[in-house]
Amino acid sequence: MKKFLLLITMLFMFSQLWGHDVYIVNSNDETLSHYDTVTQILENHILQLGQYANQIVIQNSIGYVVNSGVHNIQVIDLETETTLDHIQCPNGSNPYWMALHPGGDKAYVSGLFTNTVYVIDLIENSVVNYLSVGSVPEGMIVYDDKLFVMNSSYGSPTGSVTVIDVNNDSVLDQIPVGNNPQFGAVDAMGRLHVVCTGNYGYGNPPVWGNIYIINTTTHEVITTLEIGGSPTKIAIHPNGTAYLADGFGLGFMAYNSIDLSIIHSAIDLWASGGSFIQFDENGILYLGDSVDWINNGKVYIYSENEELLHTLTVGVNPQDAGFYYPGIGVDIPHQENIIAYNYPNPFSNSTTISFSETTRLRSATPWQANLHELFQIKIYNVKGQLTKTITSFPNPSLGTLKAVWDGTDNSGNIVPGGVYLYKIVSGNVETTFHKMIYLK
Secondary structure, three states, rough: HHHHHHHOOOOOOOOOOOOOOOEEEEEEOOOOEEEEEOOOOEEEEEEEEOOEEEEEEOOOEEEEEEEEEOOOOEEEEEEOOOOEEEEEOOOOOOOEEEEEEEOOOEEEEEEEOOEEEEEEEOOOOOOEEEOOOOOOEEEEEEEEEEEEEEOOOOOOOOOEEEEOOOOOEEEEEEEEEEOEEEEEEEEEOEEEEEEEEEOOOOOOOOOOOEEEEEOOOOOOOOEOOOOOOEEEEEEEOOOOEEEEEEOOOEEEEEEEEOOEEEEEEEOOOOOOOEEEEEEEEOOOOOEEEEOOOOOEEEEEEEEEOOOEEEEEEEEEEEEEEEEOOOOOOOOOOOOOOEEEEEEOOOEOOOEEEEOOOOEEEOOOEEEEEEOOOOOOOEEOOOOEEEEEOOOOOOOOOOOOOEEEOOOOOOOOOOOOOOEEEEEEEEEEEEOOOEEEEEOO
């Protein structure tokens, strides 16, 4: 009872969503920048990184920076902003990208120059296994107990995507795709969008950007989208918009990830930059701009409606950003009717998530929920990682739609106690986030 009362007291000390910290990797400076979203204070060069730092991955209070030039993963305590360890990869491997295992105790790192994915034990901070994949592996993403590895095979007219079973670290498949696949993202329908950059217009003939849409269950290519230009990194916003970074650092393309309609084309780029795209748990966009790769770069912070909120001047060549959520809080009270709720909340065994037929989902234009559509509940932890998707709601013609969450993740494992966020999704529209507390 004391534990319960303490938790409730702490929660109601906050009147809005908690602030968080943004860590930005400055590759050419080999330093880390820190931005506090509450105070809006930016501190540059807070920590020395390794040569050619490509990416930061954050789990709990630990940050992992992929240092390609010195072939290691730098382990950072974000509470003290100090380096704890370096996980050494083989010399000459050029570790490029990192993806966390769903269990959180290991990770995968692509070896750009060795056609290998290294399996990292995050408890022992060491390489424990390696898997042979396609040529020149770059970006990776874990979805539905599978690791998808984009093999760019640069110089070849076709690349591939290697599929790995993360339950036993075995290679399941290799999917042929287009020219120079570098990164991928999964949409709300569970489809993998693979960005095939092409040859940057320097080939004979020049090959421009294509998006390959892949069924993550059957591994079949569903369709392709000729986006044009030379896109590299991709991120799909919770509102369904897929953003692509221009490979020449000139701006961003965008398309609707559901119907594949183009929003910002290759000849009408949006914003500036193209070194990275990241979204925080509130749907705020962080866009990296290396400018000229010699002087200090920029990070532009946009609302989900693409309104510029802030501009940060960071170090030279910002390549990635990650979010650290050290605290908890409660939602700002809505001025309108509650659109979704769960009971009991807090809960210890299970909770029922409900919404009524009068729920109005959020989209670019007002849209009334249709009870004959397929709905999903998506549940996230405070790190913004998708924990559970509940699909195939009961479909009554009247009344309230309900589903029970028993505190398990998509693999059937019991999740840790804490604060979780959920939203209702149908197609490319969704509700706002709501908070629930799981007590164990």
